[in-house]
Amino acid sequence: MNAFLTTDERLMQLLADKATEGLSGSQHDELDQAMIAHPRIARDELELAAAAVTLAMMGDNEEKLPQRMRTKLCSDASHFVAERWGTANAGTATVNLVNESKTAARRIGRTGWLAAAASILLAVVGWWRGMAPTRVESIDVQYQQFVQRATDMVQAPWLPKVDDYRGVSGKVVWSDAEQAGYMVLSGLPANTGRRQYQLWIVDPQRDAHPVDGGVFDVPASTGPITIPMQPRLRVRHPTVFAITLEKEGGVVVSGGPLLVVASIDR
C-alpha cells in the first residue's frame, strides 16, 4: 500500500505503526530517513496519542500489581540506584515502600507480610552488598540439598578465558525448574578496589543479550567458594554462564573481557 501514500502520509503511517505494532529494522531505517525531512514532527507524537487512548480506555479497570512482582521490582530499584548513585543509596529506594505498606500488612496478614518484608530486605541486601559468597563448608548443606533435589540439574566446568585466570576451576550447576543454581569456584582472585565480579547468563531462547546474574565479592586468601545464583529475570534454558570484573555494583552492558566461562551442553 506504500505506493498509494504520499510521503507525508507514509511518515505518519510509520509513526502510527510504531505506536501500535512496532517497526521492523528496515521500517526503522525508513522512518529515520523520513524524519530528516520533517524536523518539526516529534518521533513520539503518535505514541503519546496511543498512550492517552490507552489511559482513557483502561479507565478504572487497572489491575493491582501482584506482591511477588512488586518484590522483584524493589530489588531492581535497589540495583538501579546502586548503579546510578552508588551503593550507599541503594537501600533508600525501597525503604519507603516498606514503611508505607501498613495497609498491605493488614490485608495479607502478619505471616504474609513478614515474608514479603523479608523478601524485600533480602533483595535490598542482596543487591546493595552484592551476593555474599559463603565458604563451602557453611553452605554445603544447602548446596547438597539442591543437587539431590533438582532432578533437572545441569552442570558445566568453569574454563578460564584470560591468562590471569588460568588458575580458576570449579563448576556451575543449574536447574531450569528452580530458576536457581550455584557457582563453585576455586582460585578466583580477590576483587580489589571498587570492583566486583559480575555473573552473566546467556539464554539464546530468551534473548540475544545475556541476563545480569548479579555481582559478588571474593575475599582474599579464601578457599573454594560456593555462591547461590538467582537471576532477577527469568531464564529458560541457559547455555553459558560467564564472569566479568566490573565497577562496584555491576553494569548493565559489559565491555568484558570474559574471565571464566561455563558452557552447558544441551
Added chain:
Amino acid sequence: MQPTLLQRVAAGEPAAVGECIDRYGGLIWSLARKLVGANADAEDAVQEVFIDLWRSADRFDPNVASEPTFVAMIARRRLIDSKRRRTRRPDQGQSIPVEDVDVPSGEQESGAAERAEEASRAAAAIRELRPEQQEILRLSVYEGWSHQRIADHLQVPLGTVKTHVRRGLIRVRELIQRGSTVIVDPQVIP
C-alpha cells in the same frame, strides 16, 4: 510547582525510584497483561519497562504530556518491542501463579487524579471519532491486536485498518493538544 515523580528520579532522588513502583505498577502491569499476555513473559517485560522508565526519567517534559501518559508511552513502546521479539521465537509460555496478593498504596491513589484528567481528555477526543475508527483504535491500541488480525476480524482490507489507526491517532493527538503544535494528515482535512 512541585517536581513530578519522574523529575525527582531525574534529579537523583533515590527514594523516588521506589515510589514509581507503587504509583505506576498497576498501570504497567495491566498494560503488560494486555499486550504481552498472562504468562511469565509479562513479568520480565514489566521489569524491563521499569528499568527503561527510570533511565528515561530525564526525558519527561510536563509541557508535552502528563506524567501518566509519558509512563504509558514508555511502557507501550517496551511492551510492543517485547511482544515482537517474543513472537519471533516459539514460546510455550508459563502461567503466572495466582497466589499473589494485591498491595494497595497511597502512591497509586495520588497519581489517580492526574491520570483521570488525562484519560478524560483522551476519552472526549475518542468520542469525536467515527464509530468504526473508535472500534479499530480500541482493538489496535487497547487490546493490542495486530492490524492484520483486525482486518481479518472486521473483514476489511488491511489498508483500511491502517488508515483508520493513523487518522484516529492523529485526530486524538490534535484534540488533546489543541492550541499547541498540530500534526496534519492531508487526508484528515475536509
